[in-house]
Amino acid sequence: MSSTHGTTKTAGAVVGPSAPERSGPTGDSPQVRAVRRRVQELLPAKTVITDHARLRTYECDGLAHYRVTPALAVLADSVDDVATTVRICAEERVPFVARGSGTGLSGGALPRADGVLIVMSRMRAIREVSAEDQRAVVEPGVINLDVTKAAAAHGYYYAPDPSSQQICSIGGNVAENSGGAHCLKYGFTSNHVTGAEFVAPDGSVVELGGRALDAPGYDLLGTVIGSEGTLGIATAVTVRLTRTPEHVVTVLAGFPSTDDAGAATSAIIGAGIVPAAIEMMDALAIEAAEAAVHCNYPEGAGAVLVVELDGPEVEVRQEFDQVERLCRDNGAFAFRVANDDVERALIWRGRKSAFAAVGRISPDYIVQDGVIPRTSLPKVLRAIAELSASSAVRVANVFHAGDGNLHPLVLFDDSEEGQGEAAEEISGKILDLCIEAGGSITGEHGVGMDKSAYMPRMFSDADLDTMQMVRCAFDPNNISNPGKIFPTPRLCGEVPGRHKGEHPLAKSGIAEIF
């Protein structure tokens, strides 16, 4: 089996212009050599990695088919380490890339052969948990689930829960604006981070947002969250803590087909219920999960829904009754309820194992991530089925049905001639279907290295140019994680000052200003 995600080639149509470079211990530019020397002078020896073999540890993130060995890695222990490194990079015009736990699925933390990798995973202190303020202040290397663990005793938790939450870091979550299965009700990282200490691409350290809400000035924090490390590096993050719900019920419903499960999803939303999560798996995904973890989902199901309801007990019980009725009205032939954490874990096991489980039924696979309006679900699923049938490439579907976030798993055997290419083609066509349906090319994995070539299909040149004006404001020299998100870098040019030249009308003789 190949790596968990991706193939030996890109899942995107074309590798962008900033394709991974060949790298090695030799052939460094004078700028890179200067950065190495200066960083070694200023930071402790254990902080700086220059050994090529050790550097290779960091050659990829969760999207393993892109691999680049960085010229240098800095294992930051403090904001000072980060600021010093970034400042030197800025002075020498050398690119830098920040990395958290390295679980990203779009190559967002792919290093640059001509640049520095700044590893944030040693900054792991939970500095403060304040239930009375509903805040925690954590360093970026802190693991997502550890925030919830630290808050649990106070009756609180940290709401964003990406499926990698046992290993992914808060800093990575900030870069990717991570969501998770429960973001249907609770929102994303951007809704749960109120402040950050931030190193800008010139090495200056600034505060964005704060402990309180609505800090005066532009919402730079909201802009930085989800910018995939292209605007700078967060070195401390103030997160909002959410009350642990009084009651949680998780149900599993088996349906004859994905159409039936989709209709039930629409009916639940239409009834005014906002579940914490609604997840769907189709027959092939169920088959894989059964093979891997024996989750014992209803036999013969063409689709299953996992619906989680949380909140005040009376309302959850009411909603549960409605959900059961709506599922049965829409053809559910099996309906199971988990009332405690053990039963809940059993239901979730099949869903959470789904990606890895596909390895049991296929030697290789691509995990796709696209979004469609929820009401387009039946239409898009049929189109995916047609693509699969016409190309003989199998596609297993796992998705967050409540918010229309699809994770088609495109299966193939890379040892068979042409299969990898065929799978990549289908994977790309699925993104086209998402765009046609008015959706997005990524709901949670990010654009990174992997999907920059797709950005022009979703956004116009003017849209991308405008986004890059923000980039130019933060990073005029394009050194903060360059080559990610945008297919073509914008030349930032000189920022005009306050003084204006002659008035254009006066200049052309049409008018006098005074």
Place this chain on the structure above:
Amino acid sequence: MSVETVAGPALASACDDVREAVDGDSVDGVPPGHVARPASTDETAGLLRTAAELDLAVVARGAGTKLTWGTPPERVDLVLDLSRMDAVLDHAAGDLVAVAQAGCPIDRLQETLAAAGQRLAIDGTLPGTTLGGGIATNSSGPRRMLNGTFRDLMIGTTVVRADGVIAKSGGRVVKNVAGYDLGKLMTGSFGTLGVVTEAVFRLHPLPTASQVLAVDVRDATTAAALVAAVVHSDVVPTAVEVDWPAGVVAVLLEGTEQGVDSRTAATRTLLTGAGASTVDIAEQLPPWWGHHPEGVLLKLTCSLSAVGGLLQEAARQGVAVRGSAGAGVLYGGLPADAEVAAAVTVLRAFCLAAGGSLVVLAAPADVRSTVDVWGPVPALELMRAVKGQFDPHRRLSPGRFVGGI
């Protein structure tokens, strides 16, 4: 021939509804030359291109309810009145998404959505407030405690830049991490980065029942205890408001009838346990709910645990306070002839120490000249750099925002 003379015909060629400004068109005391009412994003773009060619300073206006917030513009040549762009363009009820033009009053959008049992979970705090005006000022009301503000609920944005280029970000799906979220940058930017012409919103189902529990309370310590008892509980309040020194803490519960009944009982127990002598329960919101206090208007934010202290300090300074004790976002009011500068200094020090800020949102010119309107703003240099990219010639609401931006 002056720019003034040239501007009229040039603007008229971009938009069929252009007139010379009258007294009522002044922006916080600054008189514009012209008022244009574009009918579309394209017309808005044409007007902004013309403004760029003629170097006209532009202020966008919705219902005009918050034009005196912040600082006045240094100059205004053109008011872009978005009141013709007031349509709800789409309501995809099954997707819990709506698309509307910036000039649409929030209340009108709510009427449309309510027909399908949905709402945009944002309060219009001033009568007539438009979506665009709400976005520009990031205004919010009591329900922000549970649902957030424009920055949380706007999922797609169409903006016309100072150079007339139309740019979109986000989209029509809630879950979307493709590209930068320019909507967040526009939210609360007071019209200094671009003109938002359309926006896409995430919606919520309308609750079928609601109850308000109100407690009369004399001392700030007890008020803080009442707020804390509800905030750190399982009753999931939509809003927890205070009115001070009037002496009221009020809790809004929304949901299903059975659910609200049961949570009302639980909340009453919590409030009584925290020192409430009597708890008034009503379906109607109290008359002061969601209304800013009178006089010079302040916005005060602090960490949740500091709300009680803030009420105390505000009362000492003669500042009446209303707002979300549950979110730590409050509004203060005091008479223009009071010692405004002294009160601002003391309360700002308190808010800053409590992790928040104080902004003088609205004040008469002679009062405003005695105070620092925005207070300290971290990362101001980055903000200036953003402004420099989006509006290098400072044509959009120049001087309306932090640090003279």
